[in-house]
Amino acid sequence: MQNIELTKRAETVNELLARYGVKFGIYKNNEFKEQLFPFDTIPRIIRKDEFAYLERGLKQRVMALNCFIRDIYGEKKIIRDKIVPEEFVYISSGYLAPCDGVLPPRGVYTHIAGIDLVQGRNDEWYVLEDNLRVPSGASYPMIAREICRRSSPVTFETYHVEDNRYYAKLLRRTMDYVNTGGHTVILTPGRYNAAYFEHSYFAEKTGAHLATGSELMVEDDYLYFVDYSGRREKVGAVYRRISDEYLDPMTFNEESVIGIPHIYDVYRKGHVALLNAPGNGVADDKGIYYFVPKMVRYYLGEEPILQNAPTYLPYYEEDMRYVLEHFDDLVLKDVAEAGGYGVVFADRMTARQKADFIALLKREPRRFIAQEVIDFKDIDIVENAKRVPRKADLRAFVLMADEPIVWKSGLTRFSRDPDSFIVNSSQGGGFKDTWVLSQ
Amino acid sequence: MGIISVENLDRLFWLGRYSERVYTSARLFADSFDRMIDVDMENYAAFCRQLDIPNIYSSREDFCDRYISDENDPNSIYSNLMRAYDNAIVLRNEIGSEPITYIQLSVYDMKKSKVSRAPLVGLQKVEDNILAFWGIVDDMIEDENIRNVIKIGKRIERLDLYGRLQMNRESIVREVHRLVGRIARTNLHYDEKNLEELKKLAEEEQIDYDRIVALVDTLRKD
Incomplete structure (x- = not known):
């Protein structure tokens, strides 16, 4: 598929993306800037049978993760059975004590999961990270597809590609499934959030109301949207795009000015659904990631379909020995960091940096995981009118209502720097559409 | 709405x-x-x-x-x-x-x-x-009130600018009529007395531009 007509329409596509303001926000030197998200027209193409395999694996993984969160804030069997050490759970910054014993509407925690995968040169897929809090990015391939179809209809006549624009319906269905009765709201921190475009775009496409914390209030154990006339409208589901700690200053970070006081009490009483459930961070902690294949076996009694990147926990003596012996071959990740930050490749450190890092690792072994550097399969992008290979990952989205559904697309992010594995938009990465072939 | x-x-x-x-x-x-x-x-x-x-x-x-x-x-x-x-x-x-x-x-x-x-x-x-x-x-x-609120903003601004620029009488009268015809169709709070005075001013032969600007600026109540 070297000659996809769409790739000749890059200028038109990018003009239209600019017209529709497909941007993300970034803070540089304490100043907010909006940037266009660089788009490359060469799609990532996934064969139908290959996607079917990913779909099975992703469903399985998200079901196991949902079981894990329910268990951790419920019976804690997995700890009692010594599958996951309790210190990994309770010292995780994502573990939230106020969530203990709270069952969300219909028992769903992982409503919208973003699972980051990479494909190795051996064509094997590896899960790099599970994002179960507020994974973002689905809006970009969704609007890009709309624009690509407009720019090059012949491409979509020629290739049989699953239409990905049903994501909004999928999201609406997910929100409606857990709605406790009332309006559906997308809660945004506001205009100056990096993903504000996505928040407002999803509100428009799903028909939900976009709101900031100041537009919502709690009274008598219910959540209300207050309109311009002072009228109150009950809210039954909140797809919140703000992190747990800022959600409710009365329960979590008391300094939060973007949250809604007492919303967590409403949730605890079952009077509103929060998507995703607060406390999910315990399951997408980089340290807990190591245990996901074990969760699949434990909760589902199945062998994991998708594999993790080979990962070591320096917390375990045996793994620490391995990490020290193979230090130069590994990538080390700080479990508390995200967005591509806190990731270091050992072979790029100076001798002094290595010594300092190893000392830190020995002092705080729980803080890091180490992974083998996967030899990513590169994906071509067009740069200065030439095709050049770049590292890329795939964020697959799994939406959970009565059952998990995998969106037949995904966000393919690539590094624009030929020497970098970091694909995050906040660090200069771009994105591609992800085609799942229907035939 | x-x-x-x-x-x-x-x-x-x-x-x-x-x-x-x-x-x-x-x-x-x-x-x-x-x-x-x-x-x-x-x-x-x-x-x-x-x-x-x-x-x-x-x-x-x-x-x-x-x-x-x-x-x-x-x-x-x-x-x-x-x-x-x-x-x-x-x-x-x-x-x-x-x-x-x-x-x-x-x-x-x-x-x-x-x-x-x-x-x-x-x-x-x-x-x-x-x-x-x-x-x-x-x-x-589709929502008529959303359309009307945007248009009221537009009309108020235009009248404000036209007043400052002392545009011809016909332009002022036209803009006052457009504003009056629309504002009652919104859910905005506005000063009815000011609106009445604005209507009267538009009927005068000599336009009092300063007064028009002052009325327009205080027409909308928060």
Whole structure:
């Protein structure tokens, strides 16, 4: 598929993306800037049978993760059975004590999961990270597809590609499934959030109301949207795009000015659904990631379909020995960091940096995981009118209502720097559409 | 109107005001610019006086540069356009993506006109985009009250500008009638006494421009 007509329409596509303001926000030197998200027209193409395999694996993984969160804030069997050490759970910054014993509407925690995968040169897929809090990015391939179809209809006549624009319906269905009765709201921190475009775009496409914390209030154990006339409208589901700690200053970070006081009490009483459930961070902690294949076996009694990147926990003596012996071959990740930050490749450190890092690792072994550097399969992008290979990952989205559904697309992010594995938009990465072939 | 917060009601109103301010000030600038080519090089001073904005400009060139595109000049067309943009970008839920694109396109065209020696060509595109924005507001926004709030913002701004510029009587009367006919169809709080007085003023032979500006500025109650 070297000659996809769409790739000749890059200028038109990018003009239209600019017209529709497909941007993300970034803070540089304490100043907010909006940037266009660089788009490359060469799609990532996934064969139908290959996607079917990913779909099975992703469903399985998200079901196991949902079981894990329910268990951790419920019976804690997995700890009692010594599958996951309790210190990994309770010292995780994502573990939230106020969530203990709270069952969300219909028992769903992982409503919208973003699972980051990479494909190795051996064509094997590896899960790099599970994002179960507020994974973002689905809006970009969704609007890009709309624009690509407009720019090059012949491409979509020629290739049989699953239409990905049903994501909004999928999201609406997910929100409606857990709605406790009332309006559906997308809660945004506001205009100056990096993903504000996505928040407002999803509100428009799903028909939900976009709101900031100041537009919502709690009274008598219910959540209300207050309109311009002072009228109150009950809210039954909140797809919140703000992190747990800022959600409710009365329960979590008391300094939060973007949250809604007492919303967590409403949730605890079952009077509103929060998507995703607060406390999910315990399951997408980089340290807990190591245990996901074990969760699949434990909760589902199945062998994991998708594999993790080979990962070591320096917390375990045996793994620490391995990490020290193979230090130069590994990538080390700080479990508390995200967005591509806190990731270091050992072979790029100076001798002094290595010594300092190893000392830190020995002092705080729980803080890091180490992974083998996967030899990513590169994906071509067009740069200065030439095709050049770049590292890329795939964020697959799994939406959970009565059952998990995998969106037949995904966000393919690539590094624009030929020497970098970091694909995050906040660090200069771009994105591609992800085609799942229907035939 | 569907559920809409007081903040967003206010933003709709100001989106109307700023889009009008951009449109009318771009047109006025075009007249003034034309005069400054070869008739009256100092015309910008009169322009500032008329619009009641401080004349902070050192020359015709300085005025042409900064009044169009200086982001640090709060009275520049660019600053007003960015205020329209700031309001529009948070109203996707109320007005939809398509209308926002015309404000976005205005921003791009304004940036292009910044570097041009013939700025009216770029400004013409900005005006075209604003006209298209108003057209699409009418065509695509189903909610009548949302449309009306934007239009009331536009009408109030236009009357304010026309009053300051002491436009001819016909223009003032037309704008007062448009405003009066629409404001009662919104859920905005407004001062009915001021509105009545405005209607009476429009019937007078001699237009009291200062009073019109004062009434318009206090017409909307928060």
